[in-house]
Amino acid sequence: MWGRFRKAGGRDSHGLRTEPKAGGDRRPHNLFEAAATYVTACAQDDQERSDEAAGWVSPEALSFGVNELACRAVIALARERDESPETVARALLGLPAA
Incomplete structure (x- = not known):
C-alpha cells in the first residue's frame, strides 16, 4: 500500500522538478x-x-x-x-475602483 503512495507522490513531485534536460551541464532553473x-x-x-522560460519548469511550477x-x-x-x-491591482487591470 505505501509503495503506491510513494509511487504516486514521486510522479506528482517529478513535475515540479527544475532539473536541466538530459545532456545539460548547466544548473537547474529556479521556478x-x-x-x-x-x-x-x-x-x-x-x-x-517566453516559450524557453516556460520549458524550464512544469506548467504548475510556472x-x-x-x-x-x-x-x-502588487504589494x-x-x-x-x-x-x-x-x-x-484593479488599476493595473483597467477595472473601475471597487
Missing part, C-alpha cells in the same frame, strides 16, 4: 527565475524567450511562480503609491 523571465518576455512581446511574482509586484506598487493592493 522564480522561470517566472521572472517568462513575465518579462511576455511584457516585451518576446514569444521565443503558474505558482507567476502568481507569486504578481502578488509581490510593492501599493506601498510605493500608498494605496491598497486591491486599488493597485
Whole structure:
C-alpha cells in the first residue's frame, strides 16, 4: 500500500522538478527565475524567450511562480503609491475602483 503512495507522490513531485534536460551541464532553473523571465518576455512581446522560460519548469511550477511574482509586484506598487493592493491591482487591470 505505501509503495503506491510513494509511487504516486514521486510522479506528482517529478513535475515540479527544475532539473536541466538530459545532456545539460548547466544548473537547474529556479521556478522564480522561470517566472521572472517568462513575465518579462511576455511584457516585451518576446514569444521565443517566453516559450524557453516556460520549458524550464512544469506548467504548475510556472503558474505558482507567476502568481507569486504578481502578488509581490502588487504589494510593492501599493506601498510605493500608498494605496491598497486591491486599488493597485484593479488599476493595473483597467477595472473601475471597487
